[in-house]
Amino acid sequence: MISEFELNLEKYAEIILRVGLNLQSGQRLLIGTAPLNYGAPLELAPLIRLITKKAYQMGARFVEVLWDDDQIKLLRFQHAPRDSFEEFPTWRTDAEYEFAQSGDAVLFIVAFNPDLLKEQDSSLFMTTLQTYIKHSVPFSDLRHQDAMNNLVVAAPVEGWADKLFPNLPKESRKTKLWDIIFNICRIKNQDPISAWEEHIKNLEARCNFLNKKQYKYLKLIAPGTDLTIGLPRNHNWQAARSISKNGINFVGNIPTEEFFTLPHKDKTEGFVSLTKPFSRTVLVEDLKLYFSEGKIVKATAKSGEEFIHGILDTDEGSRRLGEIALVPHSSPISQTGILFYNLLIDENSSCHIALGNAWRSCLENGNIMSDDKFSAAGGNISKLHYDFMIGSEEMDIDGVLESGKVELIMRNGEWAF
Secondary structure (H helix, E strand, O other): OOOHHHHHHHHHHHHHHHHHOOOOOOOEEEEEEOOOOOOEEHHHHHHHHHHHHHHHHOOOOEEEEOEEOHHHHHHHHHHOOOOOOOOOOHHHHHHHHHHHHOOOEEEEEEOOOOOOOOOOOHHHHHHHHHHHHHHHHHHHHHHHOOOOOEEEEEOOOHHHHHHHOOOOOHHHHHHHHHHHHHHHOOOOOOOHHHHHHHHHHHHHHHHHHHHHHOOOEEEEEEOOEEEEEEOOOOEOOEOOEEEOOOOOEEEOEOOOOOEEEOOOOOOEEEEEEOOOOEEEOEEEEOOEEEEEOOEEEEEEOOEOHHHHHHHHOOOHHHHOEEEEEEOOOOOOOHHHOOOOOOHHHHHHHOOEEEEEOOOHHHEOOHHHOOHHHHHHOOOOOOOOEEEEEOOOOOOEEEEEOOOOOEEEEEEOOEEOO
């Protein structure tokens, strides 16, 4: 007899393929790619085999999996020559690019132990990060142009579950994390696909409202934050569903609770404080960013400041905003009260900004603009895209119309319209 967990795992695979990717008959599917992971953890083989089986049953032409192993990664940091960390498996990014260029489906899996490299040399981690960014640019550019239907999901691995629930018996930790993921991804609903369609419908209705407004500026006020973000003409708010260049509707993140658009790269002023730590192996806490004419001119942090400065120095666009996203404090993820140390989940618990590359589809005709035209219209171009959580139950947001009229968008972290 099938267990409740097995039933939920089946539903999760269905949501991934039918709602997230909207996989089409005849498409190929690449599973496992994710920044810095290099692939899907071996620990997730049961889920990935299930996804692969269902993909073929839906008519997939070919399914390929990029695998990764945390212990191999750790062994490299412990024992590899210190001058070898610019070595990179280019065949992985070549595979990503080839699938994206062909308009095939790509599934990202964000599943890693946040503390795996905690005791290792952080400068070596920065080297591997910058090396990855350099090699991933062609694929990342296609992704930000919605060249293919793609999806980011999360799944528990042992080290991550240990980090979140150290006070539970070890054998219960992954079970607890699976249970939370099933909840926030609407898997436990009697009909998860219908639940997702209703959720997407509600998100899109609010997006339509924001798009009709075409605010010139957003004003964000909270403890430690006084930030004005300019928005370019013909900006486009998005939530949940996107359309790939070959006409496939897909949902890029599961879970998703955000409404996002691109800021004007030259029109952010003021300062903003992170409300949740930023974790990329190096933990960044109490980060505060100061902007002038769209550019970060100062960044301070209680911990991880050197790491942040390394990110900011990646290229010209890494000091400018590529995204502003609104998430009500009452989102199901926020209400768990858990810091997940996983950007996919944490960003859907809080309003956030992203440094770096902007989503082309958030600007009218952005996907067909040259880089020069996109930049001239206010879109930011960078090799990276990193999200930082800034929302809370104390966040107020106003929208400023072209006429100068100020309208309420959020009060105390909740919608005011």
